[in-house]
Amino acid sequence: MTQQRTLPAPARSDGAPQAGRKSTFRPEIQGLRSLAVLMVMSYHIWLGRVSGGVDVFLLISAFLMTLQFVGRYEQGRPMALLKHWLHLFRRLVPAAVTVIVAVIAASILFLPRTRWLEVISQGWASLSYVENWLLQSQATDYYASDHSQASPFQHFWSLSIQGQIFILWPLIFAGAALVAKRFRLRYRVLLCYIFALIFLGSLIYSVLFTKAEQTEAYFDTGARLWEFALGTLVALALPSLRLPRSWRLALGWLGIVAMLSCGLLLNVQASFPGFVALWPTLAAACVIVAGQTGSKLGVDRFLSSGPLVRLGDMSYALYLWHWPVLVISLTATDKDRAGPITGSIIVAVSMVLAYVTTRFIEKPWRGWKWPELKRRRALIAIAAAAAIAAVPLAAWQLQINYALAAASSQAWVNNPGARSLDPAYVGGADKSAPLLPTLATAADEWPRYAGGCTSDEKALTNICTNGKQNAAKTVVIIGNSHAHVWSTPILTLADKYGWKVEAITKGYCPVTVGPAPGLSDGCLDFNKDTLKKVLAMKPDLVVTTSTRTDPDPTSTEFMDPGWVPPIKAINDAGIPVVALRDTPRMHEAVPACLEKNPNNYSACGSTTAENYQPASPDASVAAQLPATKFLDFSQYFCQDDVCPAVIGNVMVYKDDNHVTRTYMESLTPYFETQFLAATGWNTQ
Numbered sequence: 001m002t003q004q005r006t007l008p009a010p011a012r013s014d015g016a017p018q019a020g021r022k023s024t025f026r027p028e029i030q031g032l033r034s035l036a037v038l039m040v041m042s043y044h045i046w047l048g049r050v051s052g053g054v055d056v057f058l059l060i061s062a063f064l065m066t067l068q069f070v071g072r073y074e075q076g077r078p079m080a081l082l083k084h085w086l087h088l089f090r091r092l093v094p095a096a097v098t099v100i101v102a103v104i105a106a107s108i109l110f111l112p113r114t115r116w117l118e119v120i121s122q123g124w125a126s127l128s129y130v131e132n133w134l135l136q137s138q139a140t141d142y143y144a145s146d147h148s149q150a151s152p153f154q155h156f157w158s159l160s161i162q163g164q165i166f167i168l169w170p171l172i173f174a175g176a177a178l179v180a181k182r183f184r185l186r187y188r189v190l191l192c193y194i195f196a197l198i199f200l201g202s203l204i205y206s207v208l209f210t211k212a213e214q215t216e217a218y219f220d221t222g223a224r225l226w227e228f229a230l231g232t233l234v235a236l237a238l239p240s241l242r243l244p245r246s247w248r249l250a251l252g253w254l255g256i257v258a259m260l261s262c263g264l265l266l267n268v269q270a271s272f273p274g275f276v277a278l279w280p281t282l283a284a285a286c287v288i289v290a291g292q293t294g295s296k297l298g299v300d301r302f303l304s305s306g307p308l309v310r311l312g313d314m315s316y317a318l319y320l321w322h323w324p325v326l327v328i329s330l331t332a333t334d335k336d337r338a339g340p341i342t343g344s345i346i347v348a349v350s351m352v353l354a355y356v357t358t359r360f361i362e363k364p365w366r367g368w369k370w371p372e373l374k375r376r377r378a379l380i381a382i383a384a385a386a387a388i389a390a391v392p393l394a395a396w397q398l399q400i401n402y403a404l405a406a407a408s409s410q411a412w413v414n415n416p417g418a419r420s421l422d423p424a425y426v427g428g429a430d431k432s433a434p435l436l437p438t439l440a441t442a443a444d445e446w447p448r449y450a451g452g453c454t455s456d457e458k459a460l461t462n463i464c465t466n467g468k469q470n471a472a473k474t475v476v477i478i479g480n481s482h483a484h485v486w487s488t489p490i491l492t493l494a495d496k497y498g499w500k501v502e503a504i505t506k507g508y509c510p511v512t513v514g515p516a517p518g519l520s521d522g523c524l525d526f527n528k529d530t531l532k533k534v535l536a537m538k539p540d541l542v543v544t545t546s547t548r549t550d551p552d553p554t555s556t557e558f559m560d561p562g563w564v565p566p567i568k569a570i571n572d573a574g575i576p577v578v579a580l581r582d583t584p585r586m587h588e589a590v591p592a593c594l595e596k597n598p599n600n601y602s603a604c605g606s607t608t609a610e611n612y613q614p615a616s617p618d619a620s621v622a623a624q625l626p627a628t629k630f631l632d633f634s635q636y637f638c639q640d641d642v643c644p645a646v647i648g649n650v651m652v653y654k655d656d657n658h659v660t661r662t663y664m665e666s667l668t669p670y671f672e673t674q675f676l677a678a679t680g681w682n683t684q
């Protein structure tokens with residue numbers, strides 16, 4: 001969302017043209033930018049929907065950039081790519097850094113510690129213009145109705161795509177200029193061919209990708225290229241268009257009405273950024289083509305009004321501020337949506353912050369002459385601005401890591417975990433010692449595979465390996481995420497005895513051949529494919545969970561009849577199986593509960609009766625599977641009538657049902673004894 005005034009023909013801060021240079025400032029485009037940011041804000045704050053306003057911003061950015069580079073070529077001036085990039089990012093970075101630093105401070109004050117690592121990672125992604133790729137990899141639902149749970153940096157996705165295009169587009173302009181000069185081609189015509197191909201290719205890709213994986217396509221740079229290409233094509237074609245004023249009057253108002261109605265009339269939740277995004281972008285193109293009609297009835301008269309032009313001046317800062325103000329205010333007030341009054345306050349606060357940022361940060365920085373004299377100075381200025389955000393991000397991350405390292409160094413004494421349940425355990429823990437894992441790091445408490453994991457967060461799949469080759473034993477873990485968390489003790493034993501471990505798991509997808517409520521999309525097909533892989537691999541052992549604790553609080557542990565056929569097929573192939581009784585579920589996410597109840601851990605647990613039957617249902621199928629050994633560690637999760645959230649000063653669950661890596665590590669000695677006895681493996 002670049003500022004128009006410094007693009008085609010640099011203008012003074014008051015909008016007047018510089019001496020010797022014809023002004024290309026178009027106030028109606030500045031007003032169009034104002035409407036776009038107001039659309040984004042109102043739809044985000046009150047309607048919880050996508051407005052199409054961001055798509056308008058993308059088109060405007062490409063339109064103005066095209067005017068700038070085509071003007072350079074036609075005037076015989078050099079493209080000066082490096083100078084352009086340094087000038088551009090020197091203007092963009094300070095406001096972004098201001099918001100990033102403010103979000104860091106507000107997150108420490110108002111967001112729960114369980115979300116700190118997410119904020120840090122997205123802060124780095126936003127600062128480096130790759131936030132859209134991070135959100136895409138996480139399959140983030142941009143349309144989630146509860147904005148209080150969203151990242152305060154989530155809106156940087158569009159700025160990241162713009163930053164990427166601000167690198168790519170000038171390269172295309174410069175490359176086309178070389179080709180045009182070398183082969184004596186008409187520059188504008190050549191560009192029309194190039195960007196028409198980009199437009200068609202990207203639009204087709206966007207439609208197909210959106211239909212297949214809409215949440216990922218939303219943040220995909222390739223799926224958005226056509227919007228920038230459309231803005232470029234409008235800029236290239238504009239000098240050739242000679243429309244009657246009456247047509248331009250109608251075109252302008254048609255564009256405004258279409259743009260404002262996009263989010264209300266279209267089901268953008270399921271279809272952006274596919275062909276549906278043509279609606280707001282073509283609407284904006286109509287307004288741009290309508291241009292300055294000189295009529296009192298023209299839409300340009302409305303868009304060129306003083307308030308809208310001034311709002312356009314600070315539209316970049318307003319876009320930067322409105323989303324974190326919304327997210328943090330909802331979190332601080334424990335609301336999931338803003339009402340009329342709350343929303344109005346959010347708008348007012350965002351306006352004030354945007355004005356202050358524009359007036360006292362953007363404009364002074366933009367008017368600073370020293371960096372413009374040499375490219376090295378401009379680079380230093382950008383690096384210095386970025387460091388203002390990088391330093392607190394790094395310090396925050398180091399503080400969290402230091403606190404974890406300090407607590408971990410005393411973990412054997414202060415955080416015994418499952419060892420505290422051993423009758424032979426003699427406690428010597430410091431009663432003031434912090435919990436492990438810490439609240440800030442609990443979200444990262446998945447098993448660690450030395451060979452890494454190939455994960456698809458959208459499909460909820462994980463394929464992991466510890467990287468061992470030519471091992472004496474190979475263990476394959478299959479099933480759902482509850483099977484995956486048992487990787488931690490198995491990996492520890494694998495390191496000790498030299499085994500190879502692989503995991504093929506999918507969230508909400510236990511081993512079964514029958515449909516059932518709560519299974520993830522594609523679960524049965526995934527299980528069929530996994531079974532084929534296991535039979536082809538012929539590992540020495542397969543590990544999975546057997547029973548299932550039910551997310552429904554009115555139900556308890558059960559044995560799925562659909563679990564037996566695939567396990568029997570594995571046994572019939574001569575592969576033994578170790579089946580682990582499922583782990584309990586809590587009423588809510590344990591880290592969040594502990595943060596709300598720091599002195600009352602019992603408030604965050606559940607009961608044994610809610611999770612387990614008096615006797616494990618494994619017994620009902622054990623006779624059918626003589627090559628399967630059933631292990632029960634429920635006594636390490638529930639004692640008497642209670643399944644605690646904290647055992648031995650260790651947080652047992654990273655959310656409401658997945659056991660933390662730290663607790664599994666404390667359970668490993670007891671797991672080792674039963675596991676080796678069940679497999680009969682000679683480890684001497």
